[in-house]
Every structure is written in C-alpha cells, then in structure tokens.
Amino acid sequence: MFRNLAQLVRYRALIQSLVARELKARYRGSVLGFFWSFVNPLLLLLVYSFVFAYVLKNTAKGIQPYALFLFCGLLPWTWFSSSLLESSNVLISGGNLIKKVLFPAEVLPIVTVLANMVHFFLGLPILGLFLIGYHAPLTLGEIAWFPVVIFVQLLLTLGLALIVSALTVHFRDIRDILGNLVTFWFFATPIIYPYTLIDAKYRWVQNLNPFTHLAISYQEILFFPGPFGHWKWLLALGGASVVLFLFGYFLFDRLRDSFAEEV
C-alpha cells in the first residue's frame, strides 16, 4: 500500500494534466466559459440569500450580514459535496481506462477532488470582494490558519472520495443514496445557521460531524471577529483526516484488482 502511495508522486504529471483537462472540458462550448467558475457560486449565493434573508426571515443575531456568513460556509461545502458526488461515479464512467489501459485508478477520484478544489479557489476572489465590501474583521493571524483549514478539508475529502468511489463499483446503490445523504449532511452542518443555534445538549452530536469544524473554522477566520479559537478542534480533525485518508487509500488498494472486472 505505501509503495503504491509513493507511486502517486510519480503520477503528479498525469494528475496535473487530467485536472487541467477536466477544467478545460467542463466549460468548453459554453459562452461564458471559465467565468462560470465565478458566476456559479454567485448564483448559488443569490438563491440561498433569497430564501433565508427574504422568504424564511433569518433574524438570528451575530450572523449579519447574512449573505457573507452563508458564503463562508457554502463555498467550501460546494467543493466538498461535488467532490463526493462526482467521485461516486468516476470509476464507472472512467471504466474504459481501467479496463483497457494500465492506469492507476486512484488518480480518477483524486483528480475529481482537485478539480473541484480549483473551482473553490476560483470562487475565493468573489468571497474576497464580499469580505472587503462588508468590511469583514480580518486579521493576519487568522488568515494564516486559512491554508491549514483548506489542507485539512482536502485530506478529508480525498479520504472520503476514495472510499466512495471504490465502494460504488461494487454497490451502485451508493450513487443514489449519496445524493440524499449529502443534502442531509448539508443541513446538519452549521452553514446556513450558526453553530450556537443547536441546543447545547446536542452539541456532542454536532461535534461528531467533521464538516462542522471546517465550517466553524472558515466562519471564525473570515466572518467572526476575534482570534481563531477553534484551532484545537481543527487540528484534531486534521489528525482524524490523515487516518481517514490512509484508511480510504487502504480500502481502495484492496479493492483495486476487482475494478477491472466489476466496472
């Protein structure tokens, strides 16, 4: 397993060019092209702002301006959820590669996660504009944590993507379950509402949700004033993510030989 893991470094050129291809191919033929990477998160934000600022009036204190609060959690969530949803299908749609070419299959879910990460990065300038526009209380000490949060999320997403993609080959049902699961997960995570909204009695349940800590970290760094107080949780999650990633890779590696037959 670790030998295979080390091989991944050798595939970086392949991963790089596949990510580039993924991005190029996605908007090929559309009028706005790459602009969609900016427009998409904006439109998404518009929809959620409309619903939660006008239809279901959200008057909770401390999370105004609401659009900015929402955006801080929504943008990374989009990266996370689309990575998972896409990777559930990636081995099956890439079946030709696995069956007909000697191809390191783990590259496919990794490329999916990385391509979505690039989309996330492309959405950051929009977020930046919002932050400046709303005079968000940013400090350098907090911003320094930002890459750490991203890295933890990357590890977590990679681990889950490897697990999901490998298992879906054997249980196609996962594709259908996952869509609903991700929706539920979204509402269970403090993205559209603040963490403090949940009754303290149930905090522990919420703390089990890994994305809770990512969302809180993003919100504390970008939205809430004051020093970044959630770092202990974040580092714990980072440790857990390393374990999860290794487990995901282990599972993927174990199932690898069956892909060419089952895809």
Next chain:
Amino acid sequence: MNAIEVDRVTKVYRRYTRRRQFATLKSALLTGTIVRDLRPDETLAAVRDVSFRVPAGCTFGVIGRNGSGKSTMLKLVAGITKPTEGQVRVDGRVSALIELGAGFHPEISGRENVFINGIMLGLTKREITRRFDEIVDFADLRDFIDAPVKTYSSGMYMRLGFAVAIHVDPDILLIDEVLAVGDEAFTHKCLDKFAEFRRRGKTILLVTHALGLVERFCDEALWLDSGQARGAGDPRRVVAQYITDVAKSEEQQLAAHDARARQAASIETPVPAAAVPAARAVSDDQAPRNMFQATEGRWGSREVEITDVTLVGEDGQPGHIFQSGERLEVRLKVRAAEPTRDFVFGIGLFTAEAVLIHGTNTGLEEYQPDELAGEGEVRFLIDRLDLVEGTYKLDVAVHKADGYPYDYHRLLYSFRVKSHTKDVGIYRPAHRWSFSPSIRFKPAQAPTPGLGTGR
C-alpha cells in the same frame, strides 16, 4: 532472456447472476441475504492453466475463437487484471493496444489529447513534445489536430490512438486485433511500423483473427481454446491445426442445425399415410402460396415420405462441408406407404439468402414414372460443385406430377462450400485464363489464406 513469462496462469471471473438480476442493496438488507448474494453464483475460467514464454525480440501470435480467452490473456500480460492463480512476469516497458484512444476526452482537441494520452501511457511531457510531429504525421491528422476529438470520424479517432500508443516506444508491444481500424494505406503503415519494431528487437504479442498475419509475421504462435492452450510453436503448424478444428466444429454446427430444422418440421409425426383420405390435401405446415417465397418447413400428405437426407462428398463420407469443384451427392431415402404410379422427385439449391440457384425435378427432365413401392433410395449426383465459398441450402421433395405434395422439405438442409480461391458471386463456371506472351505473371505462389481479400 524472456520478455514475457506466463507460468500456469488461471483467471477466474465471477458471475453474480442472482444479485445482478433481482436484488438491490435494499432488498438484500431486508431479506438478510446480503452475505449470500455477495458470493459469486458461478465462476467462469477465462484462462485455465496456460503457460508460455516469449523470448525478447520474438513476435508471438495468439489465435483462437471468440471467447477463447485471448483478450484476457493480453490483459493479464498488460497487468490490467491479475491472475487468479499462477504468475505473469514481464520484463520491460509495455504498451498495450487493446482499445485505441481509450483515454481520449471528446471535448478537447486532438493536440491536448495526445499529450494526456501520452502521459497516461507513461511518457513525459518533454518526450511527447519531441515526438509530437511524428505522431501527428503518422496519424495523418495535421489539419484536424486542433479540433475537438468528438468531431473526428471513428477512423481518425482510432488512428490517433494508434499513433500515440505506438510512439510510446515500448520494449513490449501488446496488440489486440487493432489492425482492422484504418483504411488500406493505414494498415500498411502499421505493418511497416511492426516490421520496424521487429528489426529493432522489440517483443510483440499479437492477438488476432488474421491468420495470414500470424503465419507471415510471427515467430511463434499459441492457440487458445476455451481458455486452454491447444497448440503452441511454429505458427504455420498451429494455424493449420486451428483451421482444421474450426472446420470440424462448423461441420458439427451445420449438422446440429439440420437436425433442429428437421425436428422442428416434423414435430407432429404424420398420420400413417394409409389412413389419410385421398381428399386430404396438405398436412403439417401450409405450403406457401408462392413456391419461390422461401420459408423453412415441411409439408405434404406423406403418402410417399422422405425419411432421410444425406450429403456425401468426394471422400464418400456424409458431411456438411465440401470443397468447391468436388463431387457432391444428395441421397434421399424414400418410403411409399402404398405403391404409386404418380411421383416426381425434386431438388432445389439455394444460397443462404434463399435465392434459388437451381431447381429441377424428374418430371422436368422427362423421367416417366412407372412404379414406386416400399422403400428406396434416390441419388442426385453433382459431378462438380462449381459454387463459390459460402453456405447453401437445399430443398428436397417428392410430389405428384400435378404438384400435389407427398413430402416437401423446404430449406431444411444446409451445407458449406469451402474454396481456396476467394472469388465472389454464387456460381463459378469451370474456367482458365490464357495470356499472350507479352503479358507475364510471376511464378505461382502458395496463397496466403486469411488476410484481406487474398490474392
């Protein structure tokens, strides 16, 4: 030194018929049968205990019927699947031409696809840049290289895939029946490229149905049949063994087909002819209104019955496969329930598409019937079967002079004609060529069967 060593390799595929057909995860969970359903119901050994060695620099051909495990063998050597038992050792860089352009993305340009495909196959960016022009020229796609691959014709797509794969510069090249992709010119280019590979001492493993190619190009051959090695060694000998075996099984198939057709036509055993009132016109199937409209079947009153039909070739043995130009006898066993003075024997010869080639009967040829009583045999002798290669069908019949059918067998018998010459059409008139002295040909060569349209 061996480039490829395959040592007692078995590959078993699992089949999950039950789960795939009926169960979902949910129902499996509900009924608690998930563990049982995950166990394979059936296993299928695609390759069974096969061993062979390919020395470095050798061109090695693998032949066999569809489903004989050739492609699985190739995937095992390529490392795409792992053997269930046994070992595969490969020494050197491998490029597998199993499916061309497998990694192409339709939305992006040929140029970008060449780079990505090349990286997938193990080249570095710099290597591809260096070989890029060569690849594009080989694929003959200079004008289209910047167009998205989805706009390519399937031939262009394959050509580009082939060009990239072959420029990976492998030590071992695995080829699965990919020469059929291009037009004539491209096929020649590929063959030249293979020849160059051979000259440079590279190892080639070739899976193909083009037996002529195996005979001409390969140093050694392996014949796989239902996953097992049936023959190995000198390609000419192995190919000959294989051809003999194919002919034998074709013979069996035709025999089985005949037996089925006969059975289907006589599921209702005819009432003994004596009990049939004279007024009863037709039994079994209805005779088609238009006699030239061919449908398989059997009808007639059976007052006279054709009990058996055999085809006998030059060797005097009953069979279903005959050489063009040889003798053919059609033997009919007939039995008359009551002696009769009104009978005509007929024969009809059809192509596989049921086009009548020749139809005749004893009435047309002015044999005057006198008496038919009890059992007897009728022989229809063709001295020279001057038909081109193909499958043919046969009508046999016995009826009254006015057409009232006793027993009519329509298209129930098939046979195959084989020929060394791949001429076309239906009928081959006995012929020869003659040339004036100013027109000269090279001395005759043994024909190479199997490749293209032959001579």
